[in-house]
Amino acid sequence: MRRGEVFRSPDRGDLVALRVAEGCLRVCHPLHDGRRQITDFLMPGDGIGLNEVRRHNGSIEAVTPAHVALLATDAAEVEGEPDLAQARIGAMQARLFMLGHKNAREKLAAFLLEMADRIAPGEADFRLPMSRYDIADYLCLSPETVCRNFTQMISDGLIALPDSQTVQILHRAPLEFIGR
């Protein structure tokens, strides 16, 4: 998929799941007031059941150029697979706690730690493939608030941004303390 290309699931009713080989995708859901919510980012190795996306007429969009595998296996095998369903329930529960009671700073700390683990585990720095607007829609914040908290964390010496896409985590421990 090209960057920005949209995969809308009703287009292909025969498909039941999708797996990312390379690149980064976002799972978008339109809201009634015209805004959108991003429920997940998909990294290489990640998969998702399409029924889950279709349920709230969502779409899957390429954040970067991406290679994806489209799976048309029997639904029960893919979506109903207990491990996969349980894993998703766990991830969604964590997101529920985050959206409910974390403030902007705590949300961003948790987000950065999550991305660090998913993009480059063990590395000192990593590149965020998505824009500030994407991050905002994922954390249910305004892009301005995301931005301000980035600069706040920089001046606190927690992180550094060599450029706006590249993140260096300078002090992981306090970041984890904030994000928990």
Next chain:
Amino acid sequence: MRRGEVFRSPDRGDLVALRVAEGCLRVCHPLHDGRRQITDFLMPGDGIGLNEVRRHNGSIEAVTPAHVALLATDAAEVEGEPDLAQARIGAMQARLFMLGHKNAREKLAAFLLEMADRIAPGEADFRLPMSRYDIADYLCLSPETVCRNFTQMISDGLIALPDSQTVQILHRAPLEFIGR
């Protein structure tokens, strides 16, 4: 279970699921700052997998005197059951949208409609088994805000409260418009 009684799942590692025959329960999860989040209310007929509760060391507490069936079947049969898992994912997605971008008034409208459907579908009025504090922890609001929005809806003529537990929905259509 008596009113207020707590069922903490690690107590009974042999159990994998729970089904409510009568009464109302709340699924509680402690947060790191000492507060709690209620992820669900369980009404007669509702069931829940206990792994999901255990994952974030939650507990299940009786809001009213309740009869529950404790199930010790094989985990794969109960929790992994595709329909049940998919239903939970759908419900959690709806909650994600709610917590993310709805304001207090919209949250309360959605809550009242949900409870009306679950407690007394088709009836004109119904009784809320839970306290304002429980509602607040479910919607991620303060109890005062819940209260104020109740009185606001009353003065707008949307609902009536013969007593603090009993809810009459006077105009369903505008309530649905707000809560969507």
Next chain:
DNA sequence: CGCGGCCTTGATGTGCCTCAATGGTTGTGG
């Protein structure tokens, strides 16, 4: 070169939280 998208920062408003007080209700033990 000019345009559009993204990032960043400032100014301002407001929705909700926090703190505080009051009255009603329930339950409990003397």
Next chain:
DNA sequence: CCACAACCATTGAGGCACATCAAGGCCGCG
């Protein structure tokens, strides 16, 4: 039976975190 405590519901006052509106800079691209 009554006094007391505990909990719940409600309302007011004040403050803060975040959204919104606005503007300017940077970069890639046609």
